[in-house]
Amino acid sequence: MARTAAAMHILVKTEKQAQELLKQLEKGxxxxxxxxxxxxxxxxxxxxxxxxxxxxxxxxxxxxxxxxADLLKPTGPVKTRIGFHIIKVLYRS
Structure with a gap:
C-alpha cells in the first residue's frame, strides 16, 4: 500500500468554479x-x-x-475547509 504521493492541485473558493476548471481540463x-x-x-x-x-x-x-484517484487524471472537486480542489496525482509509492 502506498505511503507517499506527489500531486498537483488547483484550489478555488467555489464548487462551481472547480467544476468549470475540471471541464477545461477534460478538454485538454x-x-x-x-x-x-x-x-x-x-x-x-x-x-x-x-x-x-x-x-x-x-x-x-x-x-x-x-x-x-487514477494517476495523472484530474479529479474533483474535493471539498476541504479552505475551498474546493482539483487534484492531479503524479505518483504514489
Missing part, C-alpha cells in the same frame, strides 16, 4: 497554466505542484482523493 487545458491563473494556494507559483508528501500530512478528504 494545461493543468499548470490553470493553476497559475486560478488557484488561491501559494503553490500556484509552481503550477499547483505540492511535491511529495506522506499519508497523514494532508486533511482527510484531500488525502483520501490522492490515495484513491
Amino acid at each position: 487545458s494545461d493543468f499548470s497554466l490553470l493553476a497559475k491563473k486560478h488557484s488561491i494556494c501559494p503553490s500556484k507559483r509552481r503550477g499547483g505542484d505540492l511535491g511529495e508528501f506522506r499519508k497523514g500530512d494532508m486533511v482527510a478528504s484531500f488525502e483520501k482523493a490522492v490515495f484513491s
Whole structure:
C-alpha cells in the first residue's frame, strides 16, 4: 500500500468554479497554466505542484482523493475547509 504521493492541485473558493476548471481540463487545458491563473494556494507559483508528501500530512478528504484517484487524471472537486480542489496525482509509492 502506498505511503507517499506527489500531486498537483488547483484550489478555488467555489464548487462551481472547480467544476468549470475540471471541464477545461477534460478538454485538454494545461493543468499548470490553470493553476497559475486560478488557484488561491501559494503553490500556484509552481503550477499547483505540492511535491511529495506522506499519508497523514494532508486533511482527510484531500488525502483520501490522492490515495484513491487514477494517476495523472484530474479529479474533483474535493471539498476541504479552505475551498474546493482539483487534484492531479503524479505518483504514489
